[in-house]
Amino acid sequence: MADDGGMAAVIGKDGLEALITVLAGRGRTVVGPTVRDGAIVLSEISSGAELPYGWGVELEAGIYRLRAREDGAVFAHSAGPQSWKTFLHPPRERQWTADRGADGELMVTEDRTSPPSYAFLGVRPCDLRAIAIQDRVLTGGMYSDPAYRGRRERAFLVAAECTEPGATCFCVSMGTGPAVGPGYDLALTEVLDSDGHRFLVRIGSEEGESVLAELPRRPADAATRTAASERVADAADRMGRSMPLVDLRVLMRETLTAERWDDVAARCLTCGNCTMVCPTCFCTTTEDVTDLTGDHAERWRRWESCFDLDFSHLQAGPVRNSSRSRYRQWATHKLGTWYDQFDSSGCVGCGRCIVWCPVGIDITEEAHALNLEREAPQQEPGQGPS
Numbered sequence: 001m002a003d004d005g006g007m008a009a010v011i012g013k014d015g016l017e018a019l020i021t022v023l024a025g026r027g028r029t030v031v032g033p034t035v036r037d038g039a040i041v042l043s044e045i046s047s048g049a050e051l052p053y054g055w056g057v058e059l060e061a062g063i064y065r066l067r068a069r070e071d072g073a074v075f076a077h078s079a080g081p082q083s084w085k086t087f088l089h090p091p092r093e094r095q096w097t098a099d100r101g102a103d104g105e106l107m108v109t110e111d112r113t114s115p116p117s118y119a120f121l122g123v124r125p126c127d128l129r130a131i132a133i134q135d136r137v138l139t140g141g142m143y144s145d146p147a148y149r150g151r152r153e154r155a156f157l158v159a160a161e162c163t164e165p166g167a168t169c170f171c172v173s174m175g176t177g178p179a180v181g182p183g184y185d186l187a188l189t190e191v192l193d194s195d196g197h198r199f200l201v202r203i204g205s206e207e208g209e210s211v212l213a214e215l216p217r218r219p220a221d222a223a224t225r226t227a228a229s230e231r232v233a234d235a236a237d238r239m240g241r242s243m244p245l246v247d248l249r250v251l252m253r254e255t256l257t258a259e260r261w262d263d264v265a266a267r268c269l270t271c272g273n274c275t276m277v278c279p280t281c282f283c284t285t286t287e288d289v290t291d292l293t294g295d296h297a298e299r300w301r302r303w304e305s306c307f308d309l310d311f312s313h314l315q316a317g318p319v320r321n322s323s324r325s326r327y328r329q330w331a332t333h334k335l336g337t338w339y340d341q342f343d344s345s346g347c348v349g350c351g352r353c354i355v356w357c358p359v360g361i362d363i364t365e366e367a368h369a370l371n372l373e374r375e376a377p378q379q380e381p382g383q384g385p386s
Contacts (some may be wrong), residue, residue, distance in 0.1 A: 007203045008220035015215045016074070016199065017048035019158070019186075022214045023119040028156060031087060032121035033080065038066060040080045042087070045121070052077060059166040059240070059351065061360030072197065075122055075190045078166030079350040083127055083279030084120055088151050089134060092302045095286065100295040115150035122160045123184065125177035126169075126348040130279035131157070132183050136342050137282050156207065159184040163231040167240035168351030170364055174243070176348040178235040186212060189228035200228040241351060241364040244371040248345070252336030255370040256328070264366055265324035267359050272305030274353035274361075275330065280346050283311070306330050331363060 011019070023030050024046065033040050034050045040057060043050075056069045057077045069076060096110045123131070131152075138148040162171070162178035171177030180187045185208035189200040200220055203209045244251070255261075275281040285304040290297040304311060307326050312319035320326045338346035347363070354362045 007209075008225070009201050009212060009215075009217040010220050010224050011199050011201055011215055011217045013048065013197060015201075015217055016051070016188075018215045019211070020045065020048055020121065022211055023121075023156065026211075028117045028119040030119045030121060031084075033075075033077070035066065039064065040066070040077050042080070042082045042084070051122075056164065057166060059168045059355050061168065061354050061362050062357055063360075064355050071192050073164070073190060073192055075160040075188070076164040078162075078164070078169055079124060079126065079279075079352055081277055081352070081356060083277070083350070083352070084123060084131055085134060085279050085281075087116075087118055087120070088131070088155065089138065089145075089148055089282060092300055093147065095299040095301055097299075098297040115147070115154055117154045117156075118151065119156040119158065121158045122188075123157050124160060124162055124350070125180045126162075126171045126174075126350040127279055128157065128159050128183050129176040129181060129348045130350070132181075133280045133342065133344060133346065133348070134282060136344070137280075140342075156211075157184045157186075157204075159187040159204075161187065161189040161228070161232050163190060163235050165235050165239050166351060166355075168354040168362075169239055169349065170241035170243060170351060171349035172236050172239045172242070173364075174345060174347055174349035179232050184208070189232065191224055191227045191231065193227055195223060195227075198224060200224050241349075241354070241362070243349075243364055244368050246371055248335040248367065249337075249339050251367065251371055251374065252332040255374050256332070258370055258373050260366065260369045260373050261324050261328050263369070264327055264361060265322065267361055268307075268323045268327045269358060270307040270309075270323045270326055271358060272307040273356045273358065274363075275305040275307060276303065277352040277356045278334075279348060279350060279352070280334075281305075285311075306333075331366065334363075335367065 020030050030045055031042055032045045033052050034043050034045055035052050035055055040052050040055060051074050053074045054069050054072045055077060056067050058065050058067050059078055094111050096108055098106060098108045100106050135152060138145040159180045161180050165178060184204040187202045187204060191198050201212060203212060283304045283306060284301050286299055286301050288297060288299050306329055309318050320329055334346040
């Protein structure tokens with residue numbers, strides 16, 4: 001658990017309910033986890049009753065299912081099919097409209113709607129890091145996305161430390177959890193024991209302090225602090241997956257011609273699911289649409305995937321026309337060359353790409369296999385197996 005510097009309090013379930021009320025009262029659209037369509041999804045909520053009390057998840061490669069919990073925990077579930085990217089960097093967004101007037105004059109109007117004021121409740125440490133990564137990609141450097149910046153600057157983040165990792169989680173390997181890092185306004189750690197169901201709350205911003213002041217609370221006691229810290233530490237010891245203990249940048253660079261890429265290519269459907277559920281993938285394309293009269297046109301930006309054959313299409317054809325080259329591009333960028341562009345990994349260890357791959361391809365398994373192939377002794381030419 002991250003150090004709170006002494007600025008901490010304890011709230012109960014009534015405090016969590018009040019938190020939603022206070023945030024909504026400040027004009028924010030509160031988004032949090034809720035159960036719908038057989039999954040824990042992120043959706044606008046107006047009451048604590050909509051939170052997934054008593055629900056957990058079972059995860060494996062290509063497998064996701066809900067399971068009932070007897071303890072009534074609200075944040076004891078791993079990352080679901082959505083990430084907060086869905087709200088900060090929407091899957092589809094209109095850029096401008098064009099209309100032809102009666103005199104034939106063309107008028108182009110850029111979409112400049114006021115950004116929503118979100119309050120995200122239950123942001124996992126891995127997703128908190130993912131938001132920080134997208135901040136760097138979409139608001140840093142020479143090219144900033146004003147639409148993303150507007151939504152991000154108005155967002156209030158309530159993090160929830162992880163105490164129940166899933167079988168596909170590997171945030172410890174990526175240094176992104178289960179303890180919460182910087183970037184939150186308030187951070188919660190859920191504790192259930194003989195002393196009751198409660199949440200240790202820590203302050204990360206002035207607005208967070210102001211919101212906490214409006215909640216029913218009590219000073220953080222030593223027993224709750226200790227219990228919260230122990231649960232987070234225990235979660236770190238129960239990760240379902242891990243990356244090899246090597247420099248992943250070097251591993252990706254030194255295995256570009258590895259035979260393992262052929263193995264994964266034989267299984268990969270190039271469907272792009274991994275990029276859609278990834279909380280840091282940011283690639284987009286544009287599409288223009290028009291009505292039947294031709295007098296009204298719109299340009300929309302939508303998510304795109306590097307697994308799409310047209311993603312790298314040039315006049316002479318696609319640059320990466322094989323599934324091998326496209327999977328390798330995604331993995332080596334995510335784990336390696338992302339550092340060259342943005343000074344960090346593009347992977348936060350949430351495990352979504354493993355869970356939502358239709359054929360169960362596991363990026364940690366692939367990394368271990370590449371490392372084993374790299375470290376295997378090389379046979380001399382003409383030397384067969386003994």
